[in-house]
Amino acid sequence: MGPFRSWRGDGGPWRRGAVLAGLAVAVALLTALHAKVPNRIGNLGSLSETFLPWLAVFAVPPLLVAAVWRRSGTALLALLLPIAVWLNLFGGLITDKSSGGGDLTVATHNVNAGNPDPEGTAREVAGAGADVLALQELAHGQVDSYRRALAGTYKYHSVQGTVGLWSKYPLKAVKPVDIRMGWTRAMRATVTTPRGEVAVYVAHMPSVRVKMNAGFTANERDKSADALGEAIALEEVSQVVLLGDLNGTMNDRALRAVTSQMRSTQGAAGDGFGFSWPASFPMARIDQIMVKGVEPVASWTLPRTDSDHLPIAASIRLG
Structure with a gap:
């Protein structure tokens, strides 16, 4: 002793x-x-x-x-x-900050390019009842599978590069958004709802990696975030929703071009942290639903699919 x-x-x-x-x-x-x-x-x-x-x-x-x-x-x-x-x-x-009275339910999911069951994943996410659904990491050979599975739920849709938007309401002014990657991983569309027009952006930021010799390699992601922020800042429609895999959290300063002008639905109307990645043991919310000019009333994660991300959803009040 x-x-x-x-x-x-x-x-x-x-x-x-x-x-x-x-x-x-x-x-x-x-x-x-x-x-x-x-x-x-x-x-x-x-x-x-x-x-x-x-x-x-x-x-x-x-x-x-x-x-x-x-x-x-x-x-x-x-x-x-x-x-x-x-x-x-x-x-x-x-604390639970959710409430009722939403006019529009939106959802987003990085479906994973290597998803073994794209149609099953699409049906699971569509079953959540979202009026507007955004998907990212759409492999070229699987796009038709998602279209078939979602056709009965969503009358309108558009796929731009590896991202897509499905809607129960008409889409117009659909176009890709240049986030300085060399190929299309972001898009924008106007959704015409009974409560007015909503500009919806879908984005999939470049992946980040932790490397022993280089640290946290996020330079491409950071440049894309700046470009996305510039596009949103120039948006003429007053009600704006961003859906996507930003490969970064709301705390990450590198996403300031976006986060400085939009609110996270999880932070405003969620219950808990809403971690979305990795699906097997979620530790970070890198999938985001962000808004400007509308009021979030609820935000939640959806059940796991065959992707390595969890889908997330939110209800918002328009007008």
Whole structure:
């Protein structure tokens, strides 16, 4: 017991655990000041912001166990800091903010180009009852399967490149949107609803990767996000909805060109975080429904399909 007692120290509970207290303060500062983490080296800022809600979740429990084991009052008190910061940033997402009175239900799903059952996936998502459905990562050889499966539910549709839009209401002014990729992965259409026109954008941002020699490789995604933000800023229709896989979260500064002018339906009217990826164990909401000029009243995730993403849906109030 001699070495054990010596390692734990003979100081009182307020003199032990200085290192643990320092780690707790560091977690709190990193969570609160995530915008200060530089992106110059491996896009570390964007990487940390992608999984920001999990930082304190993973860090606090082991620090708490260590603080109790060390009988350190200082460390236990310091742990209140990351908890308070986390609640300030994300506590509002825990409560259910949904309500009724929506005029339009929209849904979006990255169906995965390698989906083994495209027709089954289409039927599952269509069964959610959305008035407007956006699909991304449509493999060329599978487009007809999605068209067949959705024809009975949606009278109007358009596919542009690898993204598509299906609607129960007429579409007009349909066109691809250039997000600087060299091929079409975004589109725009006006949906004519009984409550007025809605400009609907569908987008699939370039994928991001974590590489040992390069860090978080997101430069192509960032350029596309800037281009999409420019297109939305020039939109003449006052009611705008963005549906798609943005390969980034609302916390990610690289998506600021979009997030600065639109609201997330999950943040405004969701219940929980609404994580959508990976489908097997969702850890981040990289699939987004964002709005401008309309009021979100509910937002939720849909059951898993044969894709590696979960579909998501939202109800919005128009006019």
